[in-house]
Amino acid sequence: MRYRNWFLLVFVLMMTNQMLQSQECKPLNYNVYDDWKDVSGIKISDDGKYVCWIWNPQVGDGKLMLFSTESKRYDTISRGYDADFFPDGKGLIYKIKPHYDSLRKQQLAGIKKEKLMKDSLGVRFFNKDTTLKFADVKEYKSAGKEGTLLAILHEENYQPPKDTAVTDTTKSKKVDKKKPAKKKSTTAHFKVVDLDKLQVSSFEKVASFALSDYNNGLLWIEQKGDSIDSTYVMRYNNEPMNHTVVFSAAGQALQPVFDSQGQQLAFLFTSDTSSRKVYQMAFMNRKDDNATIILDTVSSFFPASLSVSENFKPQFAEDGTALYFGLAPKPEYRSKDTLTADEKVSLDIWNWMDGRIQPQQLKELEKDRKRSQTAVYYPDQGNFVRLSDNQFFDIRLDPKLHRKYLIGIDPVPYEKYSSWEQARYNDVYNVDRTTGQKKLLIERFSSFFNLSPSADYLLYYSLADSSWYSLNIKNLNRSKITNNSMDVFYSLENDVPNEAGPYGFAGWINEDEAVVYSRNHLWKLDITGKKVAVQMTQLPDGKDVSFRYLNLDRDEFYLPERLFLSTFNHELKSSGFAVLDLKSGNSKMWVNEPARMSGLAKAKKADVFIFRKETYQQFPDLHLTQDDFIHTTQISHANPQQKSYCWGDVKLVDWISFNGDSLEGLLYYPANFSKDSTYPMIVYFYETHSEDLYRHISPRPSRSTINISDYTSRGYFVFTPDIKYRSPLPGQSAYDAIISGTQSMLERVKQIDATRMGLQGQSWGGYQTAWLVTRTNLFKAAMAGAPVSNMTSAYGGIRWESGMVRAFQYEEGQSRIGASLWENQQAYIENSPLFYADRVATPLLIMSNDNDGAVPWYQGIEFFNALRRLDKPVWMLVYNNAPHNLTRRADSMDLTKRMQQFFDYYLNGAPCPEWMKTGVPAIDKGKKTGF
Structure with a gap:
């Protein structure tokens, strides 16, 4: 039995501290819970000059805290939350909740949910000493990478400030005749804010919008009319109130999307006025001034029983060369009801051959109704390809990479087994995205797999022998890359009556090299089989420490040159952070302390890091380091009480x-x-x-x-x-x-x-x-x-x-x-x-x-x-x-x-x-x- 002198010393010190304070403290009770604060919504600006977080009590109004890493000054925004910095770090966009007490009074008064006070939006400019505020905001988006636009869609019941011009109030009021009740509006007031020029443009009757990551590509859909809507799809031209109608027709448009560069756009459209709507797809490329229908309801591209799915939002590949969308069965016509409620039968029929039992089917009914088959349109070639032929065949899309092959999985043959087996089996297919042809790669598979960036290999973990394999996509040859004589790649902690899974996958270094975990280490695998697996990390002084990769930039597909790692000492339960240089193979233990350290984040364009540190006695407050953990500073103080x-x-x-x-x-x-x-x-x-x-x-x-x-x-x-x-x-x-x-x-x-x-x-x-x-x-x-x-x-x-x-x-x-x-x-x-x-x-x-x-x-x-x-x-x-x-x-x-x-x-x-x-x-x- 181990005897830990280190822990004994720490414990004695803690006991001494407790005795010194014993006469001053008061016991906790549930009456003090409401004021206990949490720290969440932590963000750091790309330039590392600002950090923000939400400081919320369990009940009541919270605050958005803003900290300058240069001046060390704090600023507070009452009731602020869900904040994002401008891409250039020069400002902050955030939501503002209604006052807690005011909202509670409305709820006690029985005011309907749609009429309760709604969130506002704030925009603060750091260098201009300016703050813009917008009331009743339903949805907003800012150009997340290099754009300068902010798009705001208000709540349906939002009323813009009234015109203050003097009106003639002496004229007698005409008595309006009762008009037929209008259908409930699904459109709202819409604003476009140019964050560089501080200019705001306003538009009415907007149903939805899309904003690109780059180049200020912005489009929105206006719906006008009562019984029959007229749809106008508008494109913003980077000047206040300067916009172009790129599509107009009687009907309804939805699901607008831009490519990442703001050059191509697409949306769905229907001219049907009944509840049974069949959708078409419209597209506009870089050269055109108007969007056109490229896929209508009678296209020869798909069977007559299918149409474009309203439940699959079109999605451009990052390079703009492909547009993915969905197909689904056309909605059925419902015949006129000829039976009363008492004459109808309502029952569930359980069948022993069902893949999913009736309760599961009923729980997943709405999800099943919205399932779509995946298809793709290639703008440069002008052709369409169906990638799946049923809505239960799942295509794994990754818009970041332009790979010839995609992975498709089919769980349907094995659904029944999930009733008594922990594993979730799938047949794994290779799908050619240029032809739609598919080839079975692995049958009845239930473990981890990942397609290589080149799409030449499939990396997968075999539960049968606890090893990593690569599968050549062309010839289906398998190569065993690891074995248990190298290290332990299966979960030692597994103690259920089932095969132990892998410790996990970190990512791809390049087209041919991947990184996976053993219990303690990171391992580099060559999926071509030409090189042996390489252990990338080393245990400090033989200690039982596990390393795990921390992905600090979700926008990147490949692993960065510097891998930031979390560390955990299994014996001491201490934790910390380390860094591993991929080129040199050198690693450095930054910090490992008797504490739980988590939440590491880095400024994209500066070596400024924030992290959380906690112990049983110490709340997980936020800390800052600007010199690779040589010095650290606590910057949040959530619960001084x-x-x-x-x-x-x-x-x-x-x-x-x-x-x-x-x-x-x-x-x-x-x-x-x-x-x-x-x-x-x-x-x-x-x-x-x-x-x-x-x-x-x-x-x-x-x-x-x-x-x-x-x-x-x-x-x-x-x-x-x-x-x-x-x-x-x-x-x-x-x-x-x-x-x-x-x-x-x-x-x-x-x-x-x-x-x-x-x-x-x-x-x-x-x-x-x-x-x-x-x-x-x-x-x-x-x-x-x-x-x-x-x-x-x-x-x-x-x-x-x-x-x-x-x-x-x-x-x-x-x-x-x-x-x-x-x-x-x-x-x-x-x-x-x-x-x-x-x-x-x-x-x-x-x-x-x-x-x-x-x-x-x-x-x-x-x-x-x-x-x-x-x-x-x-x-x-x-x-x-x-x-x-x-x-x-x-x-x-x-x-x-x-x-x-x-x-x-x-x-x-x-x-x-x-x-x-x-x-x-x-x-x-x-x-x-x-x-």
Whole structure:
């Protein structure tokens, strides 16, 4: 068993610091949650001169913070969020939320959603001391690369400022006759802002728009008229109010797109006035002044049953040589209804041959209706190519590369297997994008693959022998590139009854070289097979460190010359960053500290970096470095009030399980810990938590689990053990790890009161909690959130969020049985708490919500009714229409209070609340809380 002097020293220092502050701090409670702040939406300007982030309380108005890396000055924009810097770094575009209190008053007054206050848009110019603001903004886009335009589409009910000219009010008003009600408008006011010239142009009745990344290519669609719309497609000409009509007709246009350079445009159009609309595609190239229909409803390019799909937004290849679009079955004519509602039949027919069961089909119905076949148009040649012949054949498009071949996948032959197998199988095809011809490359494949930039090879990972292969596209010859004598490329952490997947793929260096991960390293692979694989990283002083590539520029396809890496020390749980030079092969460990370091970002045109750093005691605030981590500066200070509250500490612990496994876990110490006192302890678990040693846990309402910082602040120990699983023994595996770990903590920390211990877990942790209380009386109280209590009934149950049958979880997934119900029925029974409910002696609180999409809530009902029948103390919380983990803040606050009252009563001598004593009758629902 390892003894870590380094951790002991750190822990002693923390304990000393806690004792010095023990007389000054106050314990956390749920009344202070609202003011706790988060930092999000972090951006850095391309020139590295500015950083911005959102500083939000859990309830109330937030702020957009702006920091100058040169002057070190801060600026604050009230209620700002979703910010983006200008490409040249000279300004900032951001949204502005309505005042929280004002919006809440409107909601309390019952104002309809569409009439509530809407977001505004702000544009700040750093060098001009100017800010523009626009009210009621629905959508906006700025030219993201080198353009200077900002396009703004307002909400439909936006009213521009009225003309202040004097009008004659003495004339009598005419009484207007009632006119037929107009159809609801889907158009709005539209503005174009030239960010260089500070000029604004306005337009009316705009339905949608498109803006290119370069060269200020801008088009928008105006819809005018009532019963029959007239469509005008307008192109902006880089001068205020200077625009050209490039297309006009009676009908409706939608899905406008530009190529990246703003030279070519396309959109969909229909002249149909009925609800059954058949679409055509219009196009305009670099040389033309007008857009023309290039694909109409009777084109010989596709069968008469198909037309252009309205649900596939056309997409140009980055070089502009190809325009991808979708085809779909024409909508069917609906005959006039001749039956009343009482005469119609509504049913679902389940068929054993269905690839997807009916609930899954119904969940995916809208997605299936919107599926499209993929096709492509080549402007220079003027020809079309169909790339898929059914809407379930998925073409993997990458507009950044102009490759002759594309990859297509077909999952349909294997859909049925997904009901009981964890793997998602596909037939993988090579598709010639110039002819549409396809060739089968790999059959029944379920692992990672990636087409090389030249499209000459397919790089893929084989689950059968845990190795990387390359497949020659032309002759289908396979070459094995790695093997397990080199390094471990399969996930050592995998402990479900299924093949272990790879550690991952980092990217392409060039057309022939790719980078993949082993557990610790980056490896360079030559997919042509001419060179052996090369290990690119080296472990510092033999330490167990993993390196992973951080993609800091999503616009680039190939890996950069300098690879920025994250580092994680598996023994110490420390982390940091490193850099690897691809040309020289040299690497440098920038920083690796006893902290969790994340969120590295770099200015595109400067060596200015920002990152987040956290520990259990320290919020993950934002830090800045301008000299490769020689010096770093904290630039955000989200929660200065934390110093006023009592905060616990955490220690990494290890022990030997009952099964002989070396395990780790975290022991969180109570605030103001004293060796002369004893404390209650809650054991919380899921699968593994030791890697969270330096994770900060902000106080916030519970979605399903205890808030560790809150409990340690109020005088609890919290123990989070790692669990190592064996199939088909998930319950016994949990017992062997959790109980052995708990006993080890009792032996080594005498201040833990063995008579005041509780259990808590959610979902998979909820199942394990339910199983443990049937096997041990070690705990005085337990809370199980969304537990599976009966694996025999849950096996054939439905995950209602996806509509999938749950069997795959048991045969090959997290539930770890490794066989069907009929192959190993006894394992399902032995791992089901329900069949051992008579052994339970621990008071149990259950949460099973009636809209849980992962674990059917009847699993909680089964266990509750079994314990109730056996006269065991049990309570069940059912949050109405709530999902697996709570999302409504009111529900989360309620659960937080009830869970605290439950544990405080059993473990800390607090009074028993009314809801536990006598319950809350249905007749009092909504009127009494029982607190």
